[in-house]
Amino acid sequence: MALDRNPGPNDLSAFWMPFTANRQFKKAPRMFVGAEGMYYKTSDGREVLDGTAGLWCCNAGHCRPKITEAIQKQAAELDYAPAFQMGHPKAFELASALRDMAPEGMEHVFFTNSGSESVETALKIAIAYHRARGEGARTRLIGRERGYHGVNFGGISVGGIVNNRKMFGTLLAGVDHLPHTHLPGQNAFTRGQPEHGAYLADDLERIVALHGAETIAAVIVEPMAGSTGVLMPPRGYLEKLREICTKHGILLIFDEVITGFGRLGSAFAADHFGVQPDMMTVAKGLTNGVIPMGAVLTTGAIHDAFMAGPEHVIELFHGYTYSGNPIASAAGIATLQTYREEGLFENAAALAPYWEDALHSLRGLPHVIDIRNMGLIGAVELEPIAGEPTKRAFTAFLNAYEAGLLIRTTGDIIALSPPLMIDRSQIDELFGKLSAVLKALD
Ligand SMILES: Cc1ncc(COP(=O)(O)O)c(C=O)c1O
Numbered sequence: 001m002a003l004d005r006n007p008g009p010n011d012l013s014a015f016w017m018p019f020t021a022n023r024q025f026k027k028a029p030r031m032f033v034g035a036e037g038m039y040y041k042t043s044d045g046r047e048v049l050d051g052t053a054g055l056w057c058c059n060a061g062h063c064r065p066k067i068t069e070a071i072q073k074q075a076a077e078l079d080y081a082p083a084f085q086m087g088h089p090k091a092f093e094l095a096s097a098l099r100d101m102a103p104e105g106m107e108h109v110f111f112t113n114s115g116s117e118s119v120e121t122a123l124k125i126a127i128a129y130h131r132a133r134g135e136g137a138r139t140r141l142i143g144r145e146r147g148y149h150g151v152n153f154g155g156i157s158v159g160g161i162v163n164n165r166k167m168f169g170t171l172l173a174g175v176d177h178l179p180h181t182h183l184p185g186q187n188a189f190t191r192g193q194p195e196h197g198a199y200l201a202d203d204l205e206r207i208v209a210l211h212g213a214e215t216i217a218a219v220i221v222e223p224m225a226g227s228t229g230v231l232m233p234p235r236g237y238l239e240k241l242r243e244i245c246t247k248h249g250i251l252l253i254f255d256e257v258i259t260g261f262g263r264l265g266s267a268f269a270a271d272h273f274g275v276q277p278d279m280m281t282v283a284k285g286l287t288n289g290v291i292p293m294g295a296v297l298t299t300g301a302i303h304d305a306f307m308a309g310p311e312h313v314i315e316l317f318h319g320y321t322y323s324g325n326p327i328a329s330a331a332g333i334a335t336l337q338t339y340r341e342e343g344l345f346e347n348a349a350a351l352a353p354y355w356e357d358a359l360h361s362l363r364g365l366p367h368v369i370d371i372r373n374m375g376l377i378g379a380v381e382l383e384p385i386a387g388e389p390t391k392r393a394f395t396a397f398l399n400a401y402e403a404g405l406l407i408r409t410t411g412d413i414i415a416l417s418p419p420l421m422i423d424r425s426q427i428d429e430l431f432g433k434l435s436a437v438l439k440a441l442d
Helices: 022-027 065-077 089-101 115-132 153-158 198-211 237-248 269-273 300-306 326-341 344-360 391-402 424-439
Strands: 032-036 039-042 047-050 106-112 140-144 175-178 216-221 251-255 279-282 294-299 368-374 377-382 408-410 413-416
Touching: 047 424, 065 326, 089 106, 089 294, 089 326, 106 115, 106 300, 115 140, 115 153, 115 216, 115 251, 115 279, 115 294, 115 300, 140 153, 140 198, 153 175, 175 198, 198 216, 198 237, 216 237, 237 251, 294 300, 326 344, 344 368, 344 377, 344 424, 377 391, 391 408, 391 413, 391 424, 413 424
Parallel strands: 140 175, 140 216, 216 251, 251 279
Antiparallel strands: 032 039, 039 047, 106 294, 279 294, 368 377, 377 413, 408 413
């Protein structure tokens, strides 16, 4: 019987790893066994500087005492409470704290367990909201090429990354896509928001003309596209999207799973760009990545549209066993407190110019064809090896790990997003190591 087998700690075969080259990994495993502050510790006893905040999520750094204590305490006090028809105080407390931190107008919070679930939830709320208001024909969803909205069916349908879509059949019906905003010919090596490309938002008018506004529920975009390799919104682009959505009664959803919680130096990208969405999806930095949790924030108008009918009847037939889980809620409360008490968003904003200069100093190194940045995010795009796309950046990733630096790659793009507690000397260390790695690349 399987239970009698003792595979020992070195058997790597059972775990089918997500978004991983499994065979490559299992031949030469890269294992983290500890973490503190800005550094991971590897199984062979080395320190690795975290250039990616885990997976864009450990914004406060690693093993932060307040968050650890909150989780320990909550686990001993109330481990789990049913999420449906029952409550516990911490979920309400976190929802209020999140609302208070969010841009003006975001009034209500629906908890999920991940960014992917937040996206599915927001898309469902959008369609159900229109139906509740008597506009049940508004079912179409508009995403964007190169968008990443997680890996569930709604998310990959509105998403625009071909490898995440092409293996999985026909996806959701009634979805259309805006063009992506990557214009390397005109915008390469831009610092901050690129000049060119606001006109790409006008494509929404073409889509509206094609389908009729009365069939469209929502547009979902990442205000700054992260997972596709860091694409900044061109100047004026988000403002135009907002304007066209408002004109046609279409909801605008900002997927802030990466941009939320200080990444751009403001609490949310909506604050940073001064553009107000109707809904926001968040996850990752909500609990500092420590416990799975996500959320959808909505306006009062969206929430209130559901609050009709008899009071004993469930208003929205949606939710997860772990929506607002007590331990995740406790982690979220402690995380938001840590951000505030340590001024981490302010630190990100203050360091952004230093970060920008350090990043752009890589210009001119071998194979570097573009560099982009905003807040504490950076991307270095490499010329792909002919016939072997992704190999050059993946080699850089492996070599950086050996050199004591964690970076992330998508295609041939290196993405950087360190914890917001980083300081100048660690920025120097990060770019010193990365520069050496790039100089040695074939
Ligand atoms: C913008 C965006 N949306 C959704 C997701 C999916 O989040 P999760 O992996 O927690 O499901 C991600 C993850 O990187 C993301 O960047």
